[in-house]
Amino acid sequence: MSGHSKWSTIKRQKGAKDAARGATFTKLGNAIAIAARSGTDPETNFSLRLAIDKAKAANMPTANIQRAIDRQKDKDAAQLQELIYEGYGPGGVAILVECATDNVNRTYSDVRVALTRHGGSLADKGSVAFQFDRRGMIRVQEKGDAVLDAVINSGADDMVEEEDGSVIYTDPKQLNQVRIALEADGLKLVDTELVFVPKNTVEIDDTETAGKIIRLMEALEDIDEVTNTFVNFDISESIMASLV
Numbered sequence: 109m110s111g112h113s114k115w116s117t118i119k120r121q122k123g124a125k126d127a128a129r130g131a132t133f134t135k136l137g138n139a140i141a142i143a144a145r146s147g148t149d150p151e152t153n154f155s156l157r158l159a160i161d162k163a164k165a166a167n168m169p170t171a172n173i174q175r176a177i178d179r180q181k182d183k184d185a186a187q188l189q190e191l192i193y194e195g196y197g198p199g200g201v202a203i204l205v206e207c208a209t210d211n212v213n214r215t216y217s218d219v220r221v222a223l224t225r226h227g228g229s230l231a232d233k234g235s236v237a238f239q240f241d242r243r244g245m246i247r248v249q250e251k252g253d254a255v256l257d258a259v260i261n262s263g264a265d266d267m268v269e270e271e272d273g274s275v276i277y278t279d280p281k282q283l284n285q286v287r288i289a290l291e292a293d294g295l296k297l298v299d300t301e302l303v304f305v306p307k308n309t310v311e312i313d314d315t316e317t318a319g320k321i322i323r324l325m326e327a328l329e330d331i332d333e334v335t336n337t338f339v340n341f342d343i344s345e346s347i348m349a350s351l352v
Contacts, residue, residue, distance in 0.1 A: 116158050118322065118348065134170055134332040136163040138208035140176035141188055148177050154284045158300055165299075166226065175196075194220045194236035197228040198320040201310045201341040202236045209333040215224065218331045226324035239340060240304040244283030246276040246290060247299040262289035273298060306340030315350055318343050 140159045147153035150160050156177070163173050179188075189212060193205040203223075209215040220230050246264075248255060255274045259267045264278040264286045278286045280302055287300050312318045321341055328337050 115325065115337070115341070127229050132332055133163075133166075133168050134334055135208075136166060136168050137172060137176035137179075138188055138333065139142055139163075139335050140173060141179040144177045144180045148180075152314045155302075157171050158302075161300070169330035191215065192237065194231045194233060195219075195228055195238070195341055196231055197314050197324050197339065197341075199221070199310060199317045199341065201312070201321055201339050202239045202306065203228065203327055203328075204237060204240060204304050204338040205334055206336040206338075207331075207333045208335050211333075215331070215333045218333070219328065222327040222331065223324065226327055227320050228249075228324050233295050237304075240306050240338060241306065242280050242285065243303055244278040245299075245301055245303045245305075246278070246283070246287055247273060248276065248290065249273045249296040249298055258293040258295055261293065262286045264290075279352070301336075303336070304338040305336060306338070309340050312341050312343045312347070315347050327342045 136159070140156065140163060143153065143156040143159040146155060148156070149156035151250050160173055163176075173256060187211050189336050191207040191209065191212065193207065193216070195203045195205065197203050205219055207215050207219070208346065223229055243265075249272070249275050251269050255269075255276075256267060259276055262276075262278075262285075266277040268275045268277075276286070276290070283300065283302065291297060312321065318341075321339065325337055325339060328334055
């Protein structure tokens with residue numbers, strides 16, 4: 109699980125810089141519009157509820173959220189497409205890039221340029237995705253035996269402790285059920301989302317390569333149409349500390 113955990117931890121530790129880079133209203137609005145295709149009521153559409161929760165956490169105005177929901181009803185609006193680009197970065201790390209775009213050619217070009225400028229390359233469809241599993245992820249503030257007991261009772265699959273809490277993984281279809289169970293046990297949920305978790309990780313043991321990877325991932329997240337990124341690298345805590 110560490111490949112996903114390390115990258116997400118680095119993004120969070122970058123704080124305000126990352127918020128400006130990765131949580132733009134354009135990204136959040138696109139995610140909401142895509143989710144709203146399956147229904148505009150967040151009480152019955154769990155994907156929409158997750159997208160709205162993330163938007164609210166980024167202080168996206170309610171009016172913007174509603175416009176994003178209404179966008180899927182507007183036949184005159186450019187239709188968004190969901191895409192996943194696959195690629196490789198420095199050190200041979202595998203990368204998945206989730207996008208929501210109304211201009212496929214532009215987004216493809218932007219992703220390709222970001223990869224090639226930072227020592228990476230696009231890969232053929234299917235050549236990278238098989239290295240990841242689709243999982244539900246819940247981040248909570250607490251750690252220790254109390255969390256472990258709640259995780260076991262909830263039916264979740266795995267738990268990883270981090271410095272500032274715990275990350276819980278579950279079957280995507282059980283994400284809402286597990287979330288409800290953890291909340292019922294009194295845990296404070298920080299984030300809930302669907303992610304791609306690497307089956308195996310690539311060890312990065314030098315600061316230069318690690319820095320190149322991080323700069324590549326930041327360049328990808330600078331693209332408004334990119335909604336999420338996943339990578340399978342693992343680095344030591346000492347190298348990680350020098351990058352944030």
